[in-house]
Amino acid sequence: MAIIHKATLSPTKLELIADYLPTQPWFIQDGEPEVIGAYRFDDPAGEVGIETHVVAAGERVYQIPLSYRGHELGGASEWLIGTMEHSVLGKRWVYDACGDPVYVKALATAILTGQKEAALLVDGETEPRRSTVTVKGSGTLDGGVPGLSASAPVSGSGVTIIDAGSLRLKVNRVVDVAADAAVNTAAAPELHAELALHGSWAGLDNPVELASVVRD
Template sequence: MAVHHPATIAPTKRELLQAWVPRQPWTGGGDLTELTPVGSYRFDDPDGEVGMETHLLATPDGRVLQVPLTYRGTPGPPDTLVTTMTHTTLGDRWIHDGCHDPVLLTALATTVLHGGREADLDEATPDGLTLLPATTHVRGDGPTPGAPTHPGDWTHPHVEHTGTTTVVRAPRHNHGLRLVLPRVVHPVPVPGATLRGTWPGQDTPVVLAVLTPDPPPTP
């Protein structure tokens, strides 16, 4: 369960995404003058310390970009920092690129392998927590022939961008896994254990992440 705290935030999520996303190498170019939110999904941090949210953003030229972010109460790795945010309820927040954040990567791999889904989102009110309706839904494949059986250790991930795809590798001595995230999502079949999702306007599930064993390098 994730909790939304009503607050004033600066910059807003839309502002920070509009400023940061067009400068990234995985967008594929195109028209990025206006990024419109079409959905988002969250995972839970078992320790309750890190907020995790993946944003789905429509571009003026008809594409949908996938942007995982994490929200921390203390700074994470400085080279993965997107921006800082002032939150009137939670105080200062450090926003990080989720593809580099071990907490999000662990949650994503676990969701894929265990057949999990997005976290419920509750709103904190004076009368307690109120469940907010979800419009974006994701689901992991669960146990799949040939897929890994352990979510791995993502403490020191290695991140590469190739075109509009991000590949994240866990260290080989820590199970040697690979997460592949299409940053421009598209409804095509992808082999491996997957996370698939739907959102308003996208009723057919599309692949949002693939978890596979990381093959050894070619000699």
């Protein structure tokens, strides 16, 4: 379960994302970004916040995974989006999570084991809060994921490829909502990856593919 604090952030997450998007090869400037929703994964060690934002800009929908850390991540300066002041947790280093090994393992685990997004519990409240984006992996692996050793991700053509050692992951930076809205994944599974993470949010007819295991 992911614990969410009632806090003031400076700068805000959207401000960090808005500054970061124009620097990416898969982003096309077309209107101001607006957050559609977000989902989280758990860090078993409880040290890293893992939150993926689904953002609309013009006619396109983008997926931006972020990781929040209380200290700098060694060797990951290329993936540092910026820092923000959290009124409860203090200074936080915010990374493009595709370059964070904790996110890579969490994503692989969700895809391979059929895991869903983390439940959200706001600090001070007793009832879990529903995520604005729901996700589920298509795998059925029972147990831990294979050993992973994530290397530097490579981005281009609307996706980021992560070589995680024993497998390769593809994160869809540009979400093809129009294509998936017209196709039911159960009715036409051949159009979707065998092992993938699918997501839904308000206004979608069918789940969309957000990430998958790359088959060579």
